[in-house]
Structure formats: C-alpha cells, structure tokens
Amino acid sequence: MLDTTQEIKSYLSFKVGEEHFAFNAKSIHSIIELTPITKVPNMPEFMLGIINLREQAIPVIDTRIQFGMVPTPTTTSSCIIILELTVENQTTLIGALVDSVSEVIEVEKNQILPSPEIGGKYKSDLILGII
Numbered sequence: 001m002l003d004t005t006q007e008i009k010s011y012l013s014f015k016v017g018e019e020h021f022a023f024n025a026k027s028i029h030s031i032i033e034l035t036p037i038t039k040v041p042n043m044p045e046f047m048l049g050i051i052n053l054r055e056q057a058i059p060v061i062d063t064r065i066q067f068g069m070v071p072t073p074t075t076t077s078s079c080i081i082i083l084e085l086t087v088e089n090q091t092t093l094i095g096a097l098v099d100s101v102s103e104v105i106e107v108e109k110n111q112i113l114p115s116p117e118i119g120g121k122y123k124s125d126l127i128l129g130i131i
Contacts, residue, residue: 007108007109008106008107008108008109009024009025009026009106009107009109010024010025010026010104010105010106010107011023011024011025011104011105011106011107011131012025012028012031012081012101012103012104013101013102013103013104013105014081014098014099014100014101014102015098015099015100015101015102016063016064016067016069016098016099017064017069017072017099019067020102021063021067021098022105022131023081023083023096025104027083027084027085028081028082028083028084029082029083029084029093030053030082031079031080031081031082031101032053032079032080032082032095033079033080034074034078034079034080034097035051035080036051037049037050037051037060038050038051038052040059045065046061046062046065046066047059047060047061047062048060048061048062048097051080051095053082053093053095056093058082058093058094058095059094059095060080060094060095060096060097061094061095061096061097062097063096063097063098064097064099074097075099075100077099077100078097078098078099078100079097079098079100079101080095080096080097080098081095081096081098081101082094082095083095083096105131107131111131112128112129112130112131113129113130113131114129114130115128115129115130
C-alpha cells in the first residue's frame with residue numbers, strides 16, 4: 001500500500017547512450033522533434049547552438065557532451081526536451097538534445113539515493129540523485 005505521507009514526484013525519463021536519466025516533469029516545457037540548430041560562435045563545447053521555437057531563441061545543449069560521453073550522430077529517436085529553468089531569479093528555456101524519451105515515472109522521495117560525491121561516471125554536480 002502506498003504511504004500517503006511520502007512525497008511523490010513525476011520525472012520524464014530519457015536515454016543518452018545506454019544510460020537512463022530523468023528530469024523533474026515540472027520543469028518540462030515541451031518535447032520537440034529534432035530541428036535545425038544554428039551554431040553560435042565562441043560557445044562552450046556542450047552548447048550546440050540555438051533553435052527558433054515560436055519566435056524565441058532557445059539554446060540547446062548536447063547531453064552526451066555535458067555528461068562526458070562521446071558525441072554520436074542523431075537518429076530518428078533523437079529529440080529536444082525543452083526545460084523551463086529558473087536561474088538567478090529569472091525563468092529561462094533551454095533545450096537538451098537526448099537520444100530518446102522513455103516514459104514518465106512516479107518516484108517517492110525516499111527512493112532517491114544521494115548522488116556520488118567523487119569517482120562517479122558522470123559529473124555529480126549535474127545529478128540530484130540516483131533511483
């Protein structure tokens with residue numbers, strides 16, 4: 001039986017390579033098909049460029065590079081997850097190129113284990129926890 005005192009959150013799971021990751025569903029603005037990305041000079045390596053979404057320029061990151069993986073060509077399953085994030089008290093949209101979107105999962109707060117501090121496979125500052 002479900003413990004109603006536990007906080008349950010929804011997460012959108014996605015794949016990057018063979019690994020599964022998830023974003024808090026509350027931060028998802030939309031999921032769009034792969035669209036042409038305009039390169040912008042002098043951007044960090046993980047920043048692919050910008051896309052035009054409803055007359056708004058949205059920066060797009062390559063999650064493979066951000067997570068320290070080798071970049072690979074996109075496939076028909078590749079898509080861009082548009083996230084609505086608050087940075088320095090300002091709401092902004094950012095796109096994340098992923099290999100595929102899996103499903104929305106429900107997770108109880110106590111099921112999320114702390115992210116590794118050191119020696120992890122991925123940058124621990126990007127990971128809230130492990131399910």
